[in-house]
Amino acid sequence: MNWSPEQLELAAKYHSLDEIPKEKRRYKCHTCHCVVDETPCPNCGETSLEIMCPLDHCDCHHSIVEKIEYCPLCGHAICPECGSHDVVQISRVTGYLQDVAGWNAGKQQELKDRVRYSIV
Template sequence: MDWSPEQLKLVEKYHSLAEIPEKERRYKCHTCHFVVDETPCPHCGETALEIMCPLDHCDCHHSIVESIDYCPLCGHAVCPECGSHDVVQISRVTGYLQDVAGWNAGKQQELKDRVRYTVA
């Protein structure tokens, strides 16, 4: 993913999502699927909201891509073509396809650290 200079400035300014001041935070509500500026969610009252990465634009129009990139700020998987964080990453590790969202942190880090080769 080629991040813009403005996006890279955000990465330099904040080294993690927790460093973003509360007045600048936006949140994702996974109950009603809204992006909101406050917690609890004003639409459904959900209190367990995820801090939204400022590099996420929540709109990926790609259906399938061959590779995956990772956000330099939050570390989540992103679409390598548009940078959206709303992607489902699947992997074939033990003979079947599986969504990696349910993997533990160690297994997800192992996936990020893998070296990928292109067969010419």
């Protein structure tokens, strides 16, 4: 993963995003697509911002990867090549490709627990 020493230090220090002190938090605004240091968003005024994982760098240039990994801090899906959290994970369900973001927590955990085999 392409994580900086500062990011790794924060990840080792905190066990969840809620433990990060407000002065060290960064936020993702899904309205204007900016990363900001305060809430509400200074660009568009949006008040419901997502706390950004310190291991997320929002810059993945990989279009398709074969497998997915999960962030050790927040548990979200990440790109296995660069560590970016901005990935869309899809799965084939009864013949259709579907974004798994709309799945409930139990179904997402089931996806994480799947054992994958490869034929050599």
